[in-house]
Amino acid sequence: MNESNWSSLSAGLPQWLEHARSETSLGKVASYIPELSKADPSSLGLHIRTVDGRSLSAGTCGDRFTMQSISKVFTLILALMDNGEDVVFSKVGMEPTGDSFNSMLKLELVQPGIPFNPLINAGAIVISSLIGGSSNEEKVTRIQSFIGKLAGREPLQIDEQTYRSECQTGHLNRSMAYFLTDNGVLKGKVEDVLEVYFKHCSLLVDCADLARMALVLSLDGLDPDTGERLIPRRFVQIAKTFMVTCGMYNGSGEFAIDVGLPAKSGVSGGIMALLPGQAGIGIIGPSLNRHGNSVAGVHLLKHLSKEFDWSLF
């Protein structure tokens, strides 16, 4: 990002964010577990960090929230690092589905009954089962360390209350897991796999954490501070591609048209987005649109993408 754009961004962001905040009234906060429903619906925050070391915050971005589906990008990468492409893609596909993230239709309708991609719930559950480790504890610890390294502070903490709530109410995920077990796609004890899955969804981050993780991806896998390679470039490419085609639930196509950046959202209201080679962005805005994406976060990204011509396309 050149100096001029950075200046414009710094100057304009506060008011653009306030403008986007007015969109929050059009959505609503996720309510399926108490921990999510407590979030302030009118809250909105953004942090951006560039490859050349600049960073900028606007709105409310200091608070921590759970990663939810954003974590799926990184468990996918870790599963690829642990197993290679061939193993991973024998168990999950590469296609967007057009269905809701928790739909089971295609598992029944489309043979051979493997999840269409690793970012819908069914796919992410299969990915959780592929994380290396001799015990559940080790698997979770490895995820915490890996994502923590990308965030630049490790290990990330698990929000125990959220984890326990997800565990108690996550019957649809359980239903999917047993369906996948019946299809022969998922091996091992369902409750073990779900423990890993629910725990990585419950990892606590803030906007700066998301921005730094995204920055690593925008640098094709290099640590922005040390230059160390944290992820093989090919796996970053795979992750970024999925973020474009499937990262924003079944609003991904519209987001690609309107924003055009690799991004991943979570039902906590977080969005992680990136400008390849330039910057990483973290957003929190708990009020969600009908697809489950932060309504104000999407609005703000759309505005910024238009203003600075950020679309990859």
Added chain:
Amino acid sequence: MNESNWSSLSAGLPQWLEHARSETSLGKVASYIPELSKADPSSLGLHIRTVDGRSLSAGTCGDRFTMQSISKVFTLILALMDNGEDVVFSKVGMEPTGDSFNSMLKLELVQPGIPFNPLINAGAIVISSLIGGSSNEEKVTRIQSFIGKLAGREPLQIDEQTYRSECQTGHLNRSMAYFLTDNGVLKGKVEDVLEVYFKHCSLLVDCADLARMALVLSLDGLDPDTGERLIPRRFVQIAKTFMVTCGMYNGSGEFAIDVGLPAKSGVSGGIMALLPGQAGIGIIGPSLNRHGNSVAGVHLLKHLSKEFDWSLF
């Protein structure tokens, strides 16, 4: 059944049964658990018992087999006796589905996500949860006694090996149960409900048992030996209606056209059928057609229905 028909039936049955047996090569034995796959595919037996005390056997009918889905007729009746129509039909519908017995499509596609009827797996699992009893053990014991009373020998035994196999491999049923829990239709611990469900599917009967149970239904709920009312007439009517519209999986429509009797099949190859006011029939023939019904059993019933004009329609 008049004297002349009974004579014809007695005389003709052995050869009609042998003729039907040749159909067994067109189907195959259920293979999802070892206990079912061990059955002799060419086996076929029929027992018929009339309201006036006559009975007749042909083929191999002394061996016991597990009731499987046939038990769903009786858990439905017991759930109705325990809860009344209103409670039961707030949790399961009354419509045939056209889908496979273990399909989950309609649970996702059709609001409010209650099973379409009590004879598909999802519906029968909900019914299992409605059986009265303060403990799982009591619920199972009540089912054993109730069905045993209809069979005229109580309590029926559970085939422990089949039960354990179903329990270990029944992931699709587990998936349904969790889906139903998520929909708010199923209450209580899933594993408890499934224990009841798998156990009543594992009850051991022979053809004479099935014929006597069917005879009770053909007498609108009266014990054929004592005249005691075992089931309220209305609940027999409900059960018989479901047997006509949904009793033979997604081959029910064809069976109604070709045979026209209330009947219920199980994947062990059993069929329970009845001639209202006249007789009860039990059949075992483990080789199944593509719908999961005894291929030779259906063929034999079709022949008998044509020969003696048994169709209700």
Added chain:
Amino acid sequence: MNESNWSSLSAGLPQWLEHARSETSLGKVASYIPELSKADPSSLGLHIRTVDGRSLSAGTCGDRFTMQSISKVFTLILALMDNGEDVVFSKVGMEPTGDSFNSMLKLELVQPGIPFNPLINAGAIVISSLIGGSSNEEKVTRIQSFIGKLAGREPLQIDEQTYRSECQTGHLNRSMAYFLTDNGVLKGKVEDVLEVYFKHCSLLVDCADLARMALVLSLDGLDPDTGERLIPRRFVQIAKTFMVTCGMYNGSGEFAIDVGLPAKSGVSGGIMALLPGQAGIGIIGPSLNRHGNSVAGVHLLKHLSKEFDWSLF
């Protein structure tokens, strides 16, 4: 129907009908074409005619209305008489679907893509293509004569305005017809088949007509006045069976439980029902429930079936 029941029926019918009429406010009149939407929503009429020559009317039953889906029972029978069972059932199945009467899902999802049964729209369109005749005009005339003979007055008239409206707005039926053409199930020009289909749906009848048609079915195909065989008994059996399993759209299962008689409804609000061996019933009540069945008509039949124990089951 014995003397005592007939007396009770004669005495009670007017007030039972008035009671049922209050249900009309819970439904609404079909609105997709102007001709149907003009019907009086609070109207309700019933005509019953017995095998021993008695008949009874209550409410508003003199007016004529279009047969709509009720005609499908008779085109099925005529197609069976023209082609035999094998040809007909190579092109339509025998199973209830659980889906709406105009759903196309199963045509796409379930191989080989033939309609599940002859009473859903897709199936009835295929049946229309099987009616014998060297021209479209001859086919329609044959249907008019055939159904007219059953009604005891021939030929029945086509409501030209309704026909033209259906023709102009029937795009979903057209969509199905082209889908079936693509599947290879439907032969010939789609518009020709649809002309036959829309015309037989537009045949004008009154309640007494429906009652007499039903009476022929209740007599297994004999003319109630002359004793002449109008329909082979087997084809009546097939028709009655479909009326039980699929006659009331996707409310058929509930109707079988609550009423238990072979019946067929149309979106004009007509219902044709029959008591095998005893009587035929014609009903008109344009206010429809969510399944497309006359809401008050179903309510009245439910009451009568309970009162006089009419269920076949």
Added chain:
Amino acid sequence: MNESNWSSLSAGLPQWLEHARSETSLGKVASYIPELSKADPSSLGLHIRTVDGRSLSAGTCGDRFTMQSISKVFTLILALMDNGEDVVFSKVGMEPTGDSFNSMLKLELVQPGIPFNPLINAGAIVISSLIGGSSNEEKVTRIQSFIGKLAGREPLQIDEQTYRSECQTGHLNRSMAYFLTDNGVLKGKVEDVLEVYFKHCSLLVDCADLARMALVLSLDGLDPDTGERLIPRRFVQIAKTFMVTCGMYNGSGEFAIDVGLPAKSGVSGGIMALLPGQAGIGIIGPSLNRHGNSVAGVHLLKHLSKEFDWSLF
């Protein structure tokens, strides 16, 4: 593309193409109309043209073939130019579907029943209805001129035999069109819309034509020879985004992972792909994989993308 890459490409292409040709035996030529089925399955050709005026051919690329679905990219652009974004996206969505290009499931299952995106058949038919023109002839002529201008030779010819075949056998497209008419999405006479649709699918091009069209897109809408703006930049952006998310039927996700370029395929075996700011590519290889994409064409693009690091991601 720098000099070194261009040299490598020029040197390597012939043998890479021959290697990819061996994949043709794994697919098969589209057979639904005689005109397509006559294509040589082992044929493969590629033409690439760069922004700085270089071009390169390999394999068999002189022959003309019909554009088929590739034309949908340009009718979308023309519809956008004729109507603006708001009108177009009130009638088609922006989401990948995961279903086959001719699936109708989502039209029935997902309200409000508009096609998920403009590149599946249902969506492209709606787009055809939005092309400006006071007569069908004018609409077709405008499409011919517009695409011809992009190809650098206008107007493109219609293959009359292919058009007539599509017209005669396109019952599934007709089925969709009537469904969309019923949903209120499609206005006007179905046969008129289909004439436009089938005709633009029947436009004749060769690989060089496709490469030049793609080059215009890679230049964000400018004519590579004159610099004239042929398409507003925003509409090129929209088109490129759809090419990434939905351009290769339900193999789009995998193509994005493996190749990572905006591309659109047709069942004639054509593929149009582009390197933004650098080059346009045209491919013909009639042997198709299970998704309907040129099996060897995809293989070759995958190899080139890996070799020269072409992925956008």
